[in-house]
Structures are given as C-alpha cells and as structure tokens.
Amino acid sequence: MKNIRDLISHCPLFAGLPEDQLDSVRDIIIEKEYGKGETIFSEGDNGIGFYLVSQGMVKIYKVSFEGKEHILHIFGPGEVFGEVPVFTGKVYPANSEAIKKSRLLFLSREAFISLITKNPSISLNMLAILSMRLRQFAAQIESLSLKEVPGRLASYLILLSEEQQNSASVTLSISKGQLASLLGTIPETMSRILSKMSSMNLIEVNGRDIRLFDMDGLQDLAESGKL
Amino acid sequence: MKNIRDLISHCPLFAGLPEDQLDSVRDIIIEKEYGKGETIFSEGDNGIGFYLVSQGMVKIYKVSFEGKEHILHIFGPGEVFGEVPVFTGKVYPANSEAIKKSRLLFLSREAFISLITKNPSISLNMLAILSMRLRQFAAQIESLSLKEVPGRLASYLILLSEEQQNSASVTLSISKGQLASLLGTIPETMSRILSKMSSMNLIEVNGRDIRLFDMDGLQDLAESGKL
DNA sequence: TAAATGCCTTGACTTAGATCAGGGCATGGT
DNA sequence: ACCATGCCCTGATCTAAGTCAAGGCATTTA
Structure with missing residues (x-):
C-alpha cells in the first residue's frame, strides 16, 4: 500500500531513512483497524509492540479509583504511542482507546529489536523522539x-x-x-x-x-x- | 581511576558492555565537581552533552513566573540526566543544581553519538532509560x-x-x-x-x-x- | 555562650476550583 | 414530531491547599 509507505517516511520516527530501510520497516508492520470507542490496549497488558497512527485518533488515559478518567495524551496521524514498555520489557502503564474510527500500524517487539540492531540510525531518531516527548511532559508538569x-x-x-x-x-x-x-x-x-x-x-x-x-x-x- | 570504571560498568546505560568498550567509554568521560547549591545548567542553555552522577545528588527543576520552584526529578549515583538536548538538538528544558557536594561524569554529544553508532546495545539501553523516564513522568502527571x-x-x-x-x-x-x-x-x-x-x-x-x-x-x- | 542559619511546624485566613444541581440546545433515531 | 443523548453553560456551595505570620529546634559560626 502506498499509504503506509508514505506515512512511515513522514513520521518523525523514521523520517530520513534510506529507501531500503524504510522498506524493512514496512515489512514488519501489521495493519489494524479500530472502531470508535474500541480498546487498543489496557493498563497492565504486556507490551508486545507499539503503534503508529495511520488514520483516526486515539487517547491514552488513566482511570482513578473513583472511575474518573484522565487523558494523558491524544495521538493523531503520524504519531507513535505505546512504545514505552517495549524497551523495558514491561506492561502498558495506561489504557488506550480509539476516539474515532482508526487505522493503526503495529510494530512487534521482536521484529523491532532486530531491526534496530541492524540499523543504528533508526535508534538515534527514536532517541530524539523520546527526548522531545520528555520535553513536552516536563512542560505539562510545569503547567x-x-x-x-x-x-x-x-x-x-x-x-x-x-x-x-x-x-x-x-x-x-x-x-x-x-x-x-x-x-x-x-x-x-x-x-x-x-x-x-x-x-x-x-x-x-x-x-x-x-x-x-x-x-x-x-x-x-x-x-x-x-x- | 578505578572508581569511574566501576561506576560505568554498573550504571544501566552501559550495562552489558564488553571490557574494551568500557575502556573506550571511560576515555571520553570528563569528571566534574559541584558544591552544594551549585548550578549545573539552566533552562535555555545549549546542551553540549549529558551527565552521569558518580557521587552526590542533583535536582532538576522548573521555576514559575513568580519564582516558585518545582522539582521534576532528583538523581543519585548511577543515573543519567541532561540528555534531552543531546538528541533533540535543542536547549535544556529545565534547570539543574547539585543539592549536595557531587561528582559528575560528563559525556560530550559527539563522543556519545559516535559511541552509540558503533554500539547498538548502548542505544537500546538509552531507549529503555528514556522510556522509563517517560513512564515516571506520566505517573507524575497522573498524580x-x-x-x-x-x-x-x-x-x-x-x-x-x-x-x-x-x-x-x-x-x-x-x-x-x-x-x-x-x-x-x-x-x-x-x-x-x-x-x-x-x-x-x-x-x-x-x-x-x-x-x-x-x-x-x-x-x-x-x-x-x-x- | 551567644547569635545566626536552615529546616520544620502551627495557626488564622483566603481563594481557586471541585462538586452538586439544574437547564439549554443541538443531533439522530423511531 | 417526539424523545433520547451528548455536549455545554450557569449558579450555589464547599473544601483542599496556598499565603501570611510567627515561633521552635537543631547545627554551625563567631
């Protein structure tokens, strides 16, 4: 699909990779569809991989003891989420749900690790992204x-x-x-x-x-x- | 110094590196001392490298318009901080100060990037560290x-x-x-x-x-x- | 020994914002 | 046309926690 290829090359995580590497990324991707309100993962699930939003919109949220929901993040097309537990080998720390009909690209943990080992530049880009997000979080906490x-x-x-x-x-x-x-x-x-x-x-x-x-x-x- | 060597081999960032690699890490490290209350970097400074705590304790904090201070993080021995601008290419998003007499190891941006390129396992470690930090921040925001x-x-x-x-x-x-x-x-x-x-x-x-x-x-x- | 400094505690007061309750106004389904 | 549902607004009240002010203990410094 041309769409997927396009998305990968434009998302900051993989932007600037040579053609063949983009292809190798695309090869490990699995496309998934979610309806509005559908759960993508729940707090405590094993981190088996992470997601890239192709179409639609998802929210990452926590639910408090009283059932009050707090949205940590809203992600739209081109954005990556759920990668946190993939590197630590732990569980998802929050819930995720599609807030409109969404198409997501899924990257499994094993496939990604082998990819990164072969292509260090991918990991450098990822480090940059995580650092950016860290900045945003710092700003949010400050706020x-x-x-x-x-x-x-x-x-x-x-x-x-x-x-x-x-x-x-x-x-x-x-x-x-x-x-x-x-x-x-x-x-x-x-x-x-x-x-x-x-x-x-x-x-x-x-x-x-x-x-x-x-x-x-x-x-x-x-x-x-x-x- | 034996101390430094020891610290490097035990900190999560360089965990699992072979002997010769540890030596090459040690060669690019610069040791610095800070007294209690001394500023390490300020919000808006250019980030030319990052730090690893050898001894002591540092705080990362933001200051509000009225001068009110909020601590984002406190780091002790073995922990890494100040890495955000190294990967984003931007400035430090917060201030840092030693809260007791501290010895820090400084790694310059260039040296670390070349190191990471040669050694994918370091980048995986770094990804894990950043991921965990992100998770801590998420928890802090939730809190x-x-x-x-x-x-x-x-x-x-x-x-x-x-x-x-x-x-x-x-x-x-x-x-x-x-x-x-x-x-x-x-x-x-x-x-x-x-x-x-x-x-x-x-x-x-x-x-x-x-x-x-x-x-x-x-x-x-x-x-x-x-x- | 006295004075100063840093850190913590306590009390009286004030205030931002949460809670509770009710109502308006679209949209979509029957 | 009707009612239901989702989303938003408004008012009255309550409360957690910030501000201001003062004092208590240590530890350090003179």
Missing part, C-alpha cells in the same frame, strides 16, 4: 504545578495557534470536555474560564472555533498564570 | 492531576518502601521541603499532612525516618487520593 487553569489554557491556545498556520484563530480538534481533562480540570471550570476570557476580550468562542484577539494578553496569562 | 496531596504522598511512600528493601520503614533521601516541591506542594502543607497521617496511625515520623504502620491504609489513600 500543572506552576500555573493555574487559565494559564494552562492560554498556553494551550498559543501552542495551537503556532501549530495551525492561522495565528489569529484556532479550531479545537477535541471537545471542550476532553480539553478540560487534558489540562487537568473539569468541563464546568473550562466553560467558566472560556467565558471569563471572552468577557475580557482576550478571545471569542464559537463552538470549536476560537478567535484569539489579544495574543499579548494571552502570552502574559500563559506566563503569569493569573487571570 | 498531579487526579490525586490530592495526601494521595501523592502515600504513593511516594509506597514506591520508596518498594525501592528500599525494608517494607515497614523508609528513609527520605531528601529534605521534607524538597519532597513537598517534588510532589507539587509546599512545606507547610507537607508538614500538616504528615502530622495528620501520624495522628491517624498510618505512619510515624522521626526526622527523615518514616515508619509505615498501615500499608493497606496507605494503599487505599494512594488509590483514592483522599484522606
């Missing part, structure tokens, strides 16, 4: 512990506006409730803060479209964390 | 966002008791104030929760020694997050 919710939201919006080309207006790819969970809060609080920020003319909310009026104000908010 | 402070403390104590052999009593390797920062709170709150847990006969505190009376109670607390 959670050093900033209050409005500050986290402002950071998130600024990040979004940098990712999407349009700097003055962004579109959420997830629901506001999910965003709340991602920022470590609850839908009610999210709603209140969005309307507060609207009334201060920082932003304008229209469903999932958010217009950013005052980037400087948002930047201040993201840094100081105070509304 | 911060869905548990309250008593729950985080209980989790920490249980983890400690698993690490240290003695399951009924643990010894903090850091000050209570530093522990507070690591758990995303402040010394006052830490103090209050410790005394509350003491009065509930869950634990008994004696300076840095903490006796764990009721493991089941602590486990509940860690899961439910509620005191």
Whole structure:
C-alpha cells in the first residue's frame, strides 16, 4: 500500500531513512483497524509492540479509583504511542482507546529489536523522539504545578495557534470536555474560564472555533498564570 | 581511576558492555565537581552533552513566573540526566543544581553519538532509560492531576518502601521541603499532612525516618487520593 | 555562650476550583 | 414530531491547599 509507505517516511520516527530501510520497516508492520470507542490496549497488558497512527485518533488515559478518567495524551496521524514498555520489557502503564474510527500500524517487539540492531540510525531518531516527548511532559508538569487553569489554557491556545498556520484563530480538534481533562480540570471550570476570557476580550468562542484577539494578553496569562 | 570504571560498568546505560568498550567509554568521560547549591545548567542553555552522577545528588527543576520552584526529578549515583538536548538538538528544558557536594561524569554529544553508532546495545539501553523516564513522568502527571496531596504522598511512600528493601520503614533521601516541591506542594502543607497521617496511625515520623504502620491504609489513600 | 542559619511546624485566613444541581440546545433515531 | 443523548453553560456551595505570620529546634559560626 502506498499509504503506509508514505506515512512511515513522514513520521518523525523514521523520517530520513534510506529507501531500503524504510522498506524493512514496512515489512514488519501489521495493519489494524479500530472502531470508535474500541480498546487498543489496557493498563497492565504486556507490551508486545507499539503503534503508529495511520488514520483516526486515539487517547491514552488513566482511570482513578473513583472511575474518573484522565487523558494523558491524544495521538493523531503520524504519531507513535505505546512504545514505552517495549524497551523495558514491561506492561502498558495506561489504557488506550480509539476516539474515532482508526487505522493503526503495529510494530512487534521482536521484529523491532532486530531491526534496530541492524540499523543504528533508526535508534538515534527514536532517541530524539523520546527526548522531545520528555520535553513536552516536563512542560505539562510545569503547567500543572506552576500555573493555574487559565494559564494552562492560554498556553494551550498559543501552542495551537503556532501549530495551525492561522495565528489569529484556532479550531479545537477535541471537545471542550476532553480539553478540560487534558489540562487537568473539569468541563464546568473550562466553560467558566472560556467565558471569563471572552468577557475580557482576550478571545471569542464559537463552538470549536476560537478567535484569539489579544495574543499579548494571552502570552502574559500563559506566563503569569493569573487571570 | 578505578572508581569511574566501576561506576560505568554498573550504571544501566552501559550495562552489558564488553571490557574494551568500557575502556573506550571511560576515555571520553570528563569528571566534574559541584558544591552544594551549585548550578549545573539552566533552562535555555545549549546542551553540549549529558551527565552521569558518580557521587552526590542533583535536582532538576522548573521555576514559575513568580519564582516558585518545582522539582521534576532528583538523581543519585548511577543515573543519567541532561540528555534531552543531546538528541533533540535543542536547549535544556529545565534547570539543574547539585543539592549536595557531587561528582559528575560528563559525556560530550559527539563522543556519545559516535559511541552509540558503533554500539547498538548502548542505544537500546538509552531507549529503555528514556522510556522509563517517560513512564515516571506520566505517573507524575497522573498524580498531579487526579490525586490530592495526601494521595501523592502515600504513593511516594509506597514506591520508596518498594525501592528500599525494608517494607515497614523508609528513609527520605531528601529534605521534607524538597519532597513537598517534588510532589507539587509546599512545606507547610507537607508538614500538616504528615502530622495528620501520624495522628491517624498510618505512619510515624522521626526526622527523615518514616515508619509505615498501615500499608493497606496507605494503599487505599494512594488509590483514592483522599484522606 | 551567644547569635545566626536552615529546616520544620502551627495557626488564622483566603481563594481557586471541585462538586452538586439544574437547564439549554443541538443531533439522530423511531 | 417526539424523545433520547451528548455536549455545554450557569449558579450555589464547599473544601483542599496556598499565603501570611510567627515561633521552635537543631547545627554551625563567631
């Protein structure tokens, strides 16, 4: 399939590999389909391999004692997840579920280890990716512990506006409730803060479209964390 | 130095390397000393290499807008830190400081990359280390966002008791104030929760020694997050 | 011995944000 | 057209934990 090949060569994990190596990666891949709401793996499962999102979207989440769910990550096309236990030889530390109909590429542990042993440059790329993710996590921890919710939201919006080309207006790819969970809060609080920020003319909310009026104000908010 | 050689062969990063390779690792290492409170690197510095703790203890931390500090990590002998910019090609995402007199081994970026290219097993070790760190971060984020402070403390104590052999009593390797920062709170709150847990006969505190009376109670607390 | 410094504790107060409860408004199925 | 479901908003109340302020003990330094 041309699609798969394309995806592999564009995902940061394998980007820049020579043709033959890309082929060898493709050879160990197994394609899988998941419906919306379908579980991919559960906390405690053995780490038999990791995944690359081809189409759709998956969430990685934990469930607390009371059954409250907290989303750690949301992955879309081109992103890799579930690789953590593959190297440590342990179990998956969180749950994973498709949040829309998804096509995933699966790389088994054994196949990958033999591949990496033959091609050290693949491992260098992987190290870079893990390091990037570590940076993101550090930022998230900083956010959670050093900033209050409005500050986290402002950071998130600024990040979004940098990712999407349009700097003055962004579109959420997830629901506001999910965003709340991602920022470590609850839908009610999210709603209140969005309307507060609207009334201060920082932003304008229209469903999932958010217009950013005052980037400087948002930047201040993201840094100081105070509304 | 025999010490260095010994350390290299025992640290997880170089575990399983043949003798001659260990020598070549030793040759590219630079030894550095840091006094208590001395800065090792700051957020935003260029990362020209990474460190391995030989003796002492270092903290990795972030500082908020108002100057509030949050410790992300504390590393002791045998552990690796500061590797993120080596692979991402970017700057350090956090600050680092010795919290006691420390001896560190420094590995430059180029030297390590050439080493890793020749020796795939090192890169697998590194992948495992980064994966585990990622997992720790995920746990930390989970803790911060869905548990309250008593729950985080209980989790920490249980983890400690698993690490240290003695399951009924643990010894903090850091000050209570530093522990507070690591758990995303402040010394006052830490103090209050410790005394509350003491009065509930869950634990008994004696300076840095903490006796764990009721493991089941602590486990509940860690899961439910509620005191 | 006295003073200073670092680390911890305690109390009174304040506040961000969680919880609880209710209602609005789409969409889709029957 | 109707009701169900999912998603979002709003208000009233409650609480965990942060802030501010003060003091207690050690250990170090003069």
